[in-house]
Amino acid sequence: MGNPKKPIELHLAKGNQSHLTKAEIEQRKESEVIAGHENVFAPEYLDKKQTEKFNAIAAQLIDIGIMSDLDCDCLGRYLVAETAYLKITKLLNKLDLEDIVIYEKAANLQDKYFKQCRSIANDLGLSITSRCRLVVPQKKDDKPANKFDQFRSGTG
Numbered sequence: 001m002g003n004p005k006k007p008i009e010l011h012l013a014k015g016n017q018s019h020l021t022k023a024e025i026e027q028r029k030e031s032e033v034i035a036g037h038e039n040v041f042a043p044e045y046l047d048k049k050q051t052e053k054f055n056a057i058a059a060q061l062i063d064i065g066i067m068s069d070l071d072c073d074c075l076g077r078y079l080v081a082e083t084a085y086l087k088i089t090k091l092l093n094k095l096d097l098e099d100i101v102i103y104e105k106a107a108n109l110q111d112k113y114f115k116q117c118r119s120i121a122n123d124l125g126l127s128i129t130s131r132c133r134l135v136v137p138q139k140k141d142d143k144p145a146n147k148f149d150q151f152r153s154g155t156g
Contacts, residue, residue: 039069040068040071042054042055042058042072042076043072043076046076046080050076050083057075057126058075061075061124066124074123074124075120075124078124078126081116081120082113084109085110085113085114085117088106088110088113089110091106092106092110
């Protein structure tokens with residue numbers, strides 16, 4: 001199966017395109033799917049607090065260029081898992097350690113929701129390492145600077 005195909009812009013920005021012809025690069029650019037972010041709305045199953053958090057996170061992800069219309073449900077699932085994780089964590093803080101059976105069940109649920117949150121957060125770029133993998137570096141200007149620009153002036 002191999003590694004997932006990286007966007008051609010990422011290859012170009014990293015300088016890894018030496019084995020590709022200009023035609024192959026153009027073909028890859030034309031064939032890549034680019035999803036828009038014009039219809040980013042919180043899923044209906046989120047409560048008011050989750051919807052507010054959805055809007056805040058979605059705005060930040062749109063600003064850095066990694067949120068699209070296709071990610072709405074994924075972000076919604078993240079917020080549901082996060083809410084469950086926070087509720088079970090509060091419960092664990094109140095539980096008496098002497099009732100080990102109940103505590104163990106609650107701790108297992110907490111672990112389950114934590115793993116869900118972490119997995120979805122990585123998919124969405126909500127962690128530092130996942131953002132480094134998702135964000136395409138900006139392409140530098142390939143034109144060399146004119147070495148005579150420093151001698152030009154408005155006086156002729």
